[in-house]
Amino acid sequence: MKTLQIIPSISLIYGGPSQMVLGLAPALAKAGVEVTILTTDSNGDNGQKPLDVPLNIPIKQDGYEVIYFRCAPFRRYKFSLDLLKFLKNNAQYFDIAHIHALFSPISSAAAIVCRQQSLPYILRPLGTLDPSDLRKKEQLKQLYVALLERRNLAGASGIHFTSEQEAKISSRFGVSTKDLVIPLGVIPPENNTENIRNKFGIDNDKPVILFMSRIDPKKGLELLIPALQKLSIQGLDFHFVLAGTNPQDPIYEQKIKSEIENSQLKSHTTITGFVTGEAKISLLQTADLFVLPSYYENFGIAVAEAMVAGTPVVISDQVHIYQQVLDSESGWVGTTDVESIVRLLTTALSNLQECQRRGLNAQKYALQHFSWDAITQQVIQAYREIVVENTIF
Structure with a gap:
């Protein structure tokens, strides 16, 4: 099975969302799943230098590959036209896309491209459907929902929530969704001797x-x-x-x-x-x-x-x-x-x-x-079910 992980950035400066993808990808690869991460070179939103990485070419690491694309235009919003062009031209070679983030231009646009190219996708909202979060910039988000995210949710093969509570309180804007409740994983640390x-x-x-x-x-x-x-x-x-x-x-x-x-x-x-x-x-x-x-x-x-x-x-x-x-x-x-x-x-x-x-x-x-081995099996099972459903229909 060939999978895409699409996320605005995997720089660790952005915390949990990046860390999750960098934990999931090698765990999936270890289980025999082919993984390609599509992301940007963003490394902060206030003038920080972008990640010093090769662009537009696959970089292999830990059994999976990452392709970085330059943020352009709209660097502040981690947007990349080159990423979207790659997705449009290569969607046919993948079985499923796992898109991390809502209300993010690159993630929203990626979901649209996936629908256009008939590539099934899962959306992970990262808590953005929580009513408390939706109250931030509320009018702008209402417009965003009307123009983009309602259709993206409706077209998703699954919505990845990380806890039952998140799934319970999250808004769907009147859309019927298939919910996947799968927790995040952590890597047990080695004993550290640094004082x-x-x-x-x-x-x-x-x-x-x-x-x-x-x-x-x-x-x-x-x-x-x-x-x-x-x-x-x-x-x-x-x-x-x-x-x-x-x-x-x-x-x-x-x-x-x-x-x-x-x-x-x-x-x-x-x-x-x-x-x-x-x-x-x-x-x-x-x-x-x-x-x-x-x-x-x-x-x-x-x-x-x-x-x-x-x-x-x-x-x-x-x-x-x-x-x-x-x-x-x-x-x-x-x-x-x-x-x-x-x-x-x-x-x-x-x-x-x-x-x-x-x-x-x-x-x-x-x-x-919270071990990645156990969580990865849940993710793979969800991927397989969605791929089969889309193959049949």
Whole structure:
């Protein structure tokens, strides 16, 4: 089976969506599926240099291939006419396309081309059908739906949701869809020997609270920072690590950094910026708690990464794998308000032995339920069923 994965960018600076495709592709290849990723050279939305990669030619890696296309025109929107031309000219050679992102010009246009070329496609909305997300730029999105996305949803062979909760609350704009609920996978980290405490000057006896995600208003930082300030005033000892960036909204990122710099948290906070590789693994394995009080999160890949690293999580009930966290006792779940976060963090920091127990539970659950091997089989089964349906009809 020959498959396309189409995504605006696979630069890791964009976080979870890119990371998912870079995890799925080698897992599919390992299972015998031919995978080609079509993407752009975008590497940030505010003047950053594009990825330094060959363009318009297949690059083989880990059993699959990637073809990068230059963003042109409209670099800011990760759009590429060359990608669409390639898709139009080569769609006949593939069995199915898996398109990642809605309300993204290149993804929307790719769905149209797939329909024109009779190539069945799956859409993964990345949480963009959540009513909370749809309220952002609401009028523009309503127009976008009327012109493009309603037809794209109607023409899709399947809509890939990553949790039952995401599927339950997502809007379909009156369209009947075939829903595929398949979680995301994580790669178990190897034990990392880097001493991250020494690297960032964190005392060995201080519990580490880690936020590692995109610095975005939806992530709940405007709840978390006041909660941490209250803990500090109460005399609880901890060190806070803020790891992440936001290439699409540097103004908000600077606002959050300034808020920390001008508070009592400054003396016991480390701001790392975007981290990857060994530093990322080491932070996840060193942290005593991972916290993500998001207002909405269709899955929460960062939460799953923390769990597989053996770190208990403190999350809101708007992170859509919260029920799995509760059922497996992998951490603590609260609501999207400051007092709830204060209570949960106080409970966790007051009993580090319980933190360790829940961290072990988290790792066990993630290894069983978020492994790429298991998830890949679900994806392949969905692909096969769709290909057969389209062959018959």
